[in-house]
Amino acid sequence: MLNNIQEFYNILPLIIIGGLILVSLIIEMYSESSEKILPWLSIIGFLFVGIYSLVEVGRTSIVLQNMLATGGVVNIFWLIFNITAAIVCLLSINYIKKYGAYYGEYYIIIQTSVLGMMLMAGAKDLIVIFLGLEVMSISFYVLAGFNRNRSSANEASLKYFLLGAFATGFLVYGIALIYGKATTTSIDAISLNFSALSGNVLFLTGVLLFLIGFSFKIAAFPFHMWVPDVYQGSPTTVAGLFSTAGKAAGFSALIVTFAALFGGPHGHLFTPYLSAIAVFSMLFGSIVAIMQTDIKRMLAYSSIAHAGYMLIGLASGNIDGVAGIIFYLAAYSFMNLAAFGIVSILEGKEETNLDLDSYAGLGTRSPFIAGLFALIMFALAGIPPFAGFFGKYYVFIAAIKSDLTWLAMVGILSSMISVYFYLRLVVIMYFKSSETEDKVSYTASEIIAVVIAVVFVIILGLAPGSFIDLVTKFL
Amino acid sequence: MQIPIEYYLILSAALFMTGIVGVLIRRNAIIVFMSIELMLNSANLTLITFSSYLGNSIGQIFVFFVMAVAAAEAAIGLAIIIALFRNKLTVNLDEINIFKW
């Protein structure tokens, strides 16, 4: 199993999260005050694992009989997942009481989903990808319908479950076909044989089905229909987790299999397909988001559009593109999490205050929150000094390097469309007078969570080069 | 004599298509879910076929994992469906429409 003590240190993040789940389960079983202990225990665990992954980032290795990779890009993904999950837990402490569904399992299920994501990002074998994906997805199905007495949550959960399981069917069948031709499920072995395999119809069908399965998870165009409904119906903090860590995990699996299934830097077999779904995701997400009146639905369509921008990086197929995606994912995770965090602060009991109109006059009612929200909207729209701009910049540059200038052009066009609906919200907040004069009430933990996310957005915007250098070093 | 591998593959592809069509046209949540299970099982059949013909055991190991995961998924899914049924007294997907599809 473990060859030496060094392997143990390399997979320590996974072991810690696994142990955290078991400890939390026992606390939930026997402790009366588990609702006070569990969120802080989870946050401490996530932060520790995140920082540990960052410290150990240089130590690349392949452990557990070629099943898992650690170090390098994998650890950067682990950092993103864990920090995101810690922020979600911090936001949830107050939100979940307001939402009226306090069950201690909430934090345990978030921990389980993070374990699944970490497995996906580190996978060196298609079996591990499948297992990680399912651990994550099954946790997400439960989280979406967490308030089992509310029919909107039930509906979101059922839709997510049915479409997610449908996608899993495609994924497993795709892996079966890939295995049939490649005679192995080891990602490294497949990527060595890629040029021999890539002419085979069976193999290509398998890759296509695999891609379809993951298109569901990352919410790309033809398979996006669950996104708005699920985000609208599930608890807001959980929707934040789906749209950030969930999407990052989906992309991490695509990046892990990039060399094996899509040919890596030299294969352009899937470029037309990937470009097509990128274009449709971007344009569809941006245009439909304009028509939304519910803030969570608007953020859902914007999340579809962002999946499109990230797919540009995958379509361009070079190292810059992959590094660009990872930067984009980090920036997008913090931006979107901050946005969902503010929505969860402003949300009233029984899913009220979710209309765009309920944000009117926020600039005078709570200048601080309005300022943060405006900043996030600028960042999501991709306006220069913030991280969102650099994410798009790196991805578009990668596309231009691979002679896909038209794709970058469509991306810029779509960004300009999306500026409209992001800035419309800013206009509503500052220039539309509201009927109520109520101040927004919030707790310290919520505002700290949002501020942390915003600080990350600003840091990534100020020093994008160092992050890109760190990623490129390991690619 | 041995059955040619194509027969198995065609059978599993047919099962897979049956599953897809079932998901797309049936409107009862439980039957849709059964169609999804059919898709997973057709993938299992493919894996077993390849495993047997290639003479390596990776496919069979994968099938064990798929089965275990499918069981967990089935339990979660049925629990979700029963939670929905308690609130809305229906499992017909056309009547579950608080949100626009």
Added chain:
Amino acid sequence: MLTEFGKVFAFILTAVMFVLIAVFAAKLIRPARPTKEKLTTYECGENPEGSPWVKFNIRFYVVALIFLIFDVEVVMLIPWALVYQDSGMLGFLVGAIFLILLGLGMAYEWRKGDLEWARPKITPLVLTKTEPPEEKQEKELNLGE
């Protein structure tokens, strides 16, 4: 010339045809004089009591869900049991960890009360001499017949 599978197929076809022909031939020949008594469901000679399509108690459902998970997770133990002798202490540890995890899940369900068979409260019927419950008497009379 038939292949081996072709022969099997021919056998299956013959078997199916045999049954179908017998059933349809009987339907053509036999007299059909249905009465109400003949059309009722046969329940060992008793008169049927209501429709068989009753709703089961929700408590069976929880038990079924728990059974579903634990039953299938045990499938993982089969390959483990096959190689158990060769894999020594490491194999034992892996299996032990797996079983401990399953046991912890079971303990969690137990502790959370999902395994309790919550019985409905039965309020005992109080019979007083001054007010004899009339419905009860009627039922007893019916039973007496």
